[in-house]
Amino acid sequence: MTLLQRIKDLVRSRSIHVSYVDVGSCNGCDIEILACLAPRYDIEQYGIYVHNNPREADVLLVVGAFTLGWEEKLKMVWDKIPEPKAAIAIGNCPISGGVFDRRGSYVDPPVSKHIPIAAEVPGCPPRPTEILSAILSIRDTVFAGWEVKQR
Amino acid sequence: MTEWLYEQDLVSQKYRILIAHEHDQLIRALASDLGVSVQELRRYMIEHIDMILLENIPARYKAAVAAGADADDPVARELGRDIFSRGIPLIPNQQMEEILKKIKERIEAGSPVPEAVAAGKAMVREVILR
Amino acid sequence: MKRTVDVNIPLGPIHPCFKEPARLKCETRGERVIGAEVELGYMKKGIERIMKGRPWQEVMFLAERVCGICSVIHNMVFIEAIEKISGIEVPPRAALLRVIANELDRMQSHMLANFSYCYTIEHETLAMYLLDIREQVMDELERLTGARVTCAYIVPGGVRCDIRNEDRDTLSASLDRIEHDLHRYAKMFETGPMIALRSKGIGILTEESALQAHVVGPTARASGIAVDMRTNHPTYRKLNFAPVVRHGCDNYARVMVRFDELSASIGLIRQSLRALSPGVIRGGGICKAGTLRYSGEAPRGELTYSITTDEYGRVAEIQIQTPSIMNIEACCHYMIIGVDSIADVTSAFVSADPCIACTER
Ligand code: SF4
Numbered sequence: 001m002t003l004l005q006r007i008k009d010l011v012r013s014r015s016i017h018v019s020y021v022d023v024g025s026c027n028g029c030d031i032e033i034l035a036c037l038a039p040r041y042d043i044e045q046y047g048i049y050v051h052n053n054p055r056e057a058d059v060l061l062v063v064g065a066f067t068l069g070w071e072e073k074l075k076m077v078w079d080k081i082p083e084p085k086a087a088i089a090i091g092n093c094p095i096s097g098g099v100f101d102r103r104g105s106y107v108d109p110p111v112s113k114h115i116p117i118a119a120e121v122p123g124c125p126p127r128p129t130e131i132l133s134a135i136l137s138i139r140d141t142v143f144a145g146w147e148v149k150q151r
Numbered sequence: 152m153t154e155w156l157y158e159q160d161l162v163s164q165k166y167r168i169l170i171a172h173e174h175d176q177l178i179r180a181l182a183s184d185l186g187v188s189v190q191e192l193r194r195y196m197i198e199h200i201d202m203i204l205l206e207n208i209p210a211r212y213k214a215a216v217a218a219g220a221d222a223d224d225p226v227a228r229e230l231g232r233d234i235f236s237r238g239i240p241l242i243p244n245q246q247m248e249e250i251l252k253k254i255k256e257r258i259e260a261g262s263p264v265p266e267a268v269a270a271g272k273a274m275v276r277e278v279i280l281r
Numbered sequence: 282m283k284r285t286v287d288v289n290i291p292l293g294p295i296h297p298c299f300k301e302p303a304r305l306k307c308e309t310r311g312e313r314v315i316g317a318e319v320e321l322g323y324m325k326k327g328i329e330r331i332m333k334g335r336p337w338q339e340v341m342f343l344a345e346r347v348c349g350i351c352s353v354i355h356n357m358v359f360i361e362a363i364e365k366i367s368g369i370e371v372p373p374r375a376a377l378l379r380v381i382a383n384e385l386d387r388m389q390s391h392m393l394a395n396f397s398y399c400y401t402i403e404h405e406t407l408a409m410y411l412l413d414i415r416e417q418v419m420d421e422l423e424r425l426t427g428a429r430v431t432c433a434y435i436v437p438g439g440v441r442c443d444i445r446n447e448d449r450d451t452l453s454a455s456l457d458r459i460e461h462d463l464h465r466y467a468k469m470f471e472t473g474p475m476i477a478l479r480s481k482g483i484g485i486l487t488e489e490s491a492l493q494a495h496v497v498g499p500t501a502r503a504s505g506i507a508v509d510m511r512t513n514h515p516t517y518r519k520l521n522f523a524p525v526v527r528h529g530c531d532n533y534a535r536v537m538v539r540f541d542e543l544s545a546s547i548g549l550i551r552q553s554l555r556a557l558s559p560g561v562i563r564g565g566g567i568c569k570a571g572t573l574r575y576s577g578e579a580p581r582g583e584l585t586y587s588i589t590t591d592e593y594g595r596v597a598e599i600q601i602q603t604p605s606i607m608n609i610e611a612c613c614h615y616m617i618i619g620v621d622s623i624a625d626v627t628s629a630f631v632s633a634d635p636c637i638a639c640t641e642r
Pocket residue numbers: 025026027028029030063064065090091092093094098099123124125126346349431
């Protein structure tokens with residue numbers, strides 16, 4: 001591993017920009033992500049910044065069981081995120097549809113049909129600490145040595 | 152073929168709002184009151200009303216009825232002026248006032264009230280079917 | 282209708298200030314907003330359709346997941362509707378425990394709403410303070426019900442678990458702490474000159490248009506309409522509940538109403554803790570067939586369930602009317618008309634505490 005790569009890894013590990021997109025959830029998982037901002041969990045001490053701008057994000061948190069309104073749009077949001085990038089599915093909804101995946105509903109889970117998902121955090125909703133640790137574990141497995149892996 | 156950049160075709164989604172239980176009942180009642188088919192009324196609503204207002208239609212209707220729509224004016228009440236122009240904004244206020252004026256003139260000219268109101272309803276229907 | 286507009290500015294569906302996806306298309310002339318159109322459809326899951334034909338044991342969990350922020354009240358209104366249909370009595374201790382869970386839920390929801398507002402007007406300090414005490418409320422909710430968000434605490438005939446004596450003491454101790462902090466933050470909001478510049482006189486919703494759009498909850502109470510479904514609820518009546526009303530009609534009034542209601546909620550919880558007498562927490566009964574329209578007061582306003590059940594306790598027909606439908610409508614068609622800049626659109630929108638998940642279900 002070159003020195004340049006090591007510097008890149010170091011910098012990346014302390015600066016993760018997170019954007020979240022809600023593709024038809026019940027809001028339960030949304031507010032648990034918001035709770036991560038609270039001083040108690042203090043997401044910024046790990047160098048994670050939550051701001052909803054896909055164009056400067058590294059990690060996309062996907063919440064909710066894919067509704068039809070997002071059909072083309074989620075892909076567009078995903079394409080706007082610069083490389084390296086990773087998507088995390090938060091909650092049961094994006095993983096399997098959870099309670100909403102029944103006959104007659106308007107959802108189309110799982111989200112991994114539409115964009116590649118790197119990690120899944122099950123729970124209805126998962127606790128803020130679990131969301132936090134998922135983001136942190138993504139950092140080491142996906143972002144470390146990204147250029148090397150590309151070659 | 153139109154290419155959508157951001158704008159999606161919303162007709163199917165608006166239709167989904169309109170087929171919910173309460174909306175459906177209300178729209179059927181309104182349609183039979185006006186004498187148009189349910190499909191025509193739905194089409195008109197989908198074209199003219201935005202999504203959040205569509206969701207709110209039953210509540211607005213109830214609020215308009217509870218507020219005693221046109222309690223002071225029996226002819227306007229028969230025509231449903233407040234309900235169709237303010238409660239559920241199907242028809243612009245001005246147009247509704249014009250229709251009301253026309254049927255009032257008719258009543259003054261001697262035609263019986265139910266007949267005049269029916270003529271007014273026909274005018275409303277014309278606006279919707281256009 | 283044809284109108285001259287300069288630019289049509291779309292906000293959303295992904296926007297830093299919105300927690301949930303909605304699309305606001307603002308028509309502007311110069312900087313002034315002259316109209317707005319809302320485009321939804323990003324959250325339509327069709328919950329009412331999947332509720333149909335299912336037994337209440339399943340619908341109960343679906344009802345909770347209509348909205349995650351105010352899950353306790355969805356649970357409560359659904360279960361109380363079922364109880365009313367079947368004539369099931371609730372033991373007094375359980376009724377009071379329901380009030381406690383409901384008020385804790387209302388507190389966290391109002392804190393989240395005020396957090397969002399402060400965040401939108403870029404007052405991050407106050408926002409973080411509020412989020413911090415919200416965590417304490419969440420702790421209490423978790424200690425009482427066993428889960429943070431979707432807790433399924435209320436079941437027909439009572440509640441699921443009792444409050445222990447030591448938990449009662451921790452609850453009242455932390456209520457004291459929360460009240461002390463809250464008082465300070467409310468003062469900060471009330472007297473902040475910069476906050477006043479961004480909030481006073483912005484997003485006016487007059488009483489007349491509020492009545493027309495059938496606005497409910499804190500948004501209505503900030504426009505001088507004293508509607509609160511809690512005044513019709515038997516347990517709240519016993520606790521001598523009176524709604525909080527303000528006449529400011531603007532963003533500031535709406536946020537202050539929520540601050541006032543937070544104190545009122547703390548008072549209600551204290552009262553019910555005092556009134557709590559030992560006894561059973563679960564009664565019994567048989568679910569019957571019937572039709573009912575039942576309302577309760579969610580943190581955002583009046584929540585109505587129209588339910589038809591059959592003799593096996595299955596839900597045959599259901600329609601949910603959530604408060605956000607009315608509030609967002611009023612917000613987009615009255616409140617943000619005529620605000621001076623696009624920056625005020627987001628703050629007016631957030632001040633009505635919109636919840637898109639409820640709106641579309
Ligand atoms: S996983 Fe559960 S809490 Fe999260 S959005 Fe889905 S239903 Fe709501």
